Amino acid sequence: MRYIFLYLLCLPGTHGILNAQNLVENNSFETITICPNSFGSSGPSIAPPWVAPTIGTPDIYNTCATNWIVGVPLNFFGDQVPVTGDGYVGFYCKILDTEYREYIQAPFNEPLIAGDWYYIGFYVSLADNYCAVEHIGAYISVDPPGGAFTTNINVTPQLETNNGYLSDTENWVLISGCYQAEGGENYITIGNFQPDSDSPIDATCGGGLSYYFCDDVMVLAGGLEGNFTLDLGDPVTACFSYEIDPGIPGYTYTWENGSHDPTLVVTESGTYTLSISSDCYYSEDSIEVIILGNAPPVDVGPDEITICNGDVYTITLDPDLSEYTWQDGSNSSTYEISTAGVYTVTLDDGCSISSDQITINVFDPISPFLFDDEIIFCTDESVDFDFDPAWGNFLWQDGNTSSSYSITTEGIYALTITNVCGVISDEVLITELSFPDVELGPHDQDICYGDFFDLMVDPSFGDVLWQDNSTESNYTVTGGGLYAVTISNQCGEASDEVFFTEVNVPSIYLGPEEQTICEGDLIEFDFDPDIGAFLWQNGSTQSFYEINAPGIYSLEVTNACGTSNAQIEVSVLDPPSVFLGADTTLCLGELLLLSPNSSGSSYQWQDNSNAEQFLVSTSGIYAVTVSNFCGNAIDSISIDYFTSLSFPDLGPDISLCPGEQLTLSPNTNYPNYIWSDLSTEDALVVTNAGTYHVLVYNDCQALSDTVIVTINDSPPVVDLPAQVTLCQNDTILFDAAISGVTYLWHDGSVNQQLEVTNPGIYSVTVSNACGTDRDTVMVIDGGPAPMVSLGMDTSLCPGETILLMPSNADVDAWLWQDGSTQPSFSISGAGQYTVEVSNSCGSSYDTINATVLPPIPILDIGLDTSLCPGESVVLNISTPDVDILWSDGSTGPSFITSGEGFFFASITNSCGSSFDTMEVVLLPDIPPLNLGPDQSLC
Secondary structure: OEOOOOEEEOOOOHHHHOOOOEOEOOOOOOOOOOOOOOOOOOEEOOOOOOEEOOOOOOEEEEOOOOOHHHOOOEEOOEEOOOOOOOEEEEEEEEEOOOOOOOOEEEEEOOOOOOOOEEEEEEEEEEOOOOOOEOOOEEEEEOOOOOOOOOOOOOOOOOEEOOOOOOOOOOOOEEEEEEEEOOOOOOEEEEEOOOOHHHOOEOHHHOOOEEEEEEEEEEEEEOOOOOOOOOOOOOOEEEEOOEEEOOOOOOOEEEEOOOOOOOOEEEOOOEEEEEEEEOOOOEEEEEEEEEEEOOOOOOOOOOOEEEEEOOOOEEEEOOOOOOEEEEOOOOOOOEEEEOOOEEEEEEEEOOOOEEEEEEEEEEEOOOOOOOOOOEEEEEOOOOEEEEOOHHHOEEEEOOOOOOOEEEEOOOEEEEEEEEEOOEEEEEEEEEEEEOOOOOOOOOOEEEEEOOOOEEEEOOHHHOEEEEOOOOOOOEEEEOOOEEEEEEEEEOOEEEEEEEEEEEEOOOOOOOOOOEEEEEOOOOEEEEOOHHHOEEEEOOOOOOOEEEEOOOEEEEEEEEEOOEEEEEEEEEEEEOOOOOOOOOOEEEOOOOOEEEOOOOOOOEEEEOOOOOOOOEEEOOOEEEEEEEEEOOEEEEEEEEEEEOOOOOOOOOOOOEEEOOOOOEEEOOOOOOOEEEEOOOOOOOOEEEOOOEEEEEEEEOOOOEEEEEEEEEEOOOOOOOOOOOEEEEEOOOOEEEEOOOOOOEEEEOOOOOOOEEEEOOOEEEEEEEEEOOEEEEEEEEEEEEEOOOEEEOOOOEEEOOOOOEEEOOEEEOOOEEEEOOOOOOOOEEEOOOEEEEEEEEEOOEEEEEEEEEEEOOOOOOOOOOOOEEEOOOOOEEEEOOOOOOEEEEOOOOOOOEEEEOOOEEEEEEEEEOOEEEEEEEEEEEOOOOOOOOOOOOOOOO
């Protein structure tokens, strides 16, 4: 669908520009069936063919109204004259918090033709003291939209305002545009199509109601009257460039170069063509443009020229370009220069002015220059010359032609300078001088106490100065300290220093001459490795030494100043050991003497006693700690006493099937066993009838038990149900419930029980030495348990009937609270309603509560009334459980007014709405009573 362009024009008389067929009959609401005397209603209106497409109630206004509330120009909603004729229509565009809309709708007198363009337009004006909205539009459709609702019609209008709040209450606002039909459209619907969430209300007005008047609806075949003519004007002449501006906004532009900009800037002469269009308009025109001012700028050549004193420099320009003006006011195209200065010329070609200038330098003969006879420089430095390059051309002895020259090696250097005015030369001797150098040797040195040492430097590098201000080249060191020297010449100075440490004969100490250590201990020596050379008794030369064995150890340390010796003797002592023996068990009343058998110097038992032995008479853990110089030794032993044995139990006498075997075993573990066949295992396998006994014993006690075994040949019997029903998600556990047999189910499992989760046929075989039996059970599918839901609790209006149709699944039978068994149930009153559903796998139920809403009462806010000046009237609504709306948009139960006028209120609930109005008239003030002046009577 092709959408329209939107225009908003605040021009009450612009309808006169239209002169095409209007497809909307009674477009200005002049033709009415009766003069209006009340507000409108839903459905057909009194201005056919206009209708209200929803149950919203737009209103028809006319000068012939018999009730002023729908009069023209003054009515209940404001004061407005029609655009044309005697009438117009009004409708609500929003009521705050109620999602309420009103629309007007009419058919065309013929369907729209596909591809044709139509002009769509209508006028609106905001009612006095009401609030503006942003969106009012028109929807063009094949079928008429609408229905039994008061909310917005959920369609997208082809024409809709989008330029802010429509807040003009004085003038009519034209909403218009062009529309290209899809074909077959036959209806126009006008109103606010946006939901409350996308339809803000102007917050500055202070209310919650939005009401608009509407007049002169237009759907014109062929669009607006005629096409306008584009006029770009007469030919123009301009310098450099020209901007062509048609000055007609709001159209599509197409220039001959393909540009769609609203203007075109040209820089060359020529004829330029423009076409402009909209969906309803087209026009084309051309303009001739002549561009001047393209002459090249004036150019006098190089920016700077040098001539010799007495020479002449001539500048020649194009004499045909126009008039030149030099800095001295002359106008010739040829100019001669013989003196230094800045010379400027200007060219004016009628559209632009250009200038250029030249600087003339005049040279005199070169001034003579002289080098020094000799220049001395230091090694790693240079001698640098930097002459003014304007003197002329430079030539050094090595062919270098730079005005700057750097010298880093000694020798004879020459320079010749030449310019147009002369030549001059000179030369210089360059001599190199070395930087001083000094080296005293290692920075850190040793000197024995009482010795001396000579330091020497080369005096040829320059002047010598020692730390004590002496200046000799040799210096004698006689003790420790810092010694420094500096040598300087004209290239700089160099320094060095050395620190002498006064050293004595080394001193060492190994500790006491005799020492004792424990087995595994170490004696460690770690001397400063710088005190001299080390030599141990075993030939080691390390400053670090460890001793962990007995023996005699010696050390000799030597440095440049002497030797020192030391010696020690080391003994090694073993730590104590102890063993109390293995853990043991005693008979009741037996004693045990514990003896550590250790050479320790002290003992401590678990009870803190210190004897070398300990007598045990009860169960427990016994421990002893033995100590000497090198440490402690600990051992413990666990002593248990045999407890009394419980009597063995082989169970009751038992009968076996032929070939069956039985394993006899007491019910408790014992230390030792002797069976009737003298075997000593903890169990006995029996296959024959007879009397069997077992003897159990330990080191302190013996007990026995006997069982009699007989032979019986009766086979086992298994009995499963013939058929079982399995409901969805349930589990059945089958149990063969026979002891002393082996089991084999159909799936190979051998347990006494079988868990079943799927329908099918299941079997089990039971066997023992006496025989075998087999049985089968069929598990059939019972399906899922039923499900039912009545939904949320509900409410009914008086006289309303609701059919409950629960959502359900897998239901075989229904049962309602009244005993009925149908899948649905009709309710027409308040109460609690319950349904139970069932099948072979169970039942389910649900309950719903129904309430009856009160009917909407007839609203009565009172009779019309009159007020004296200064009085006010309070209108009250006491109806419970309703939404209240007063004429000023307020929603409270009370309304107070002290002014005159028509006031209305509405109440609404889920079962409907009711409406009432009241007229308040102000009475004039009571005039003062004057009976005249006082009088006297005879």
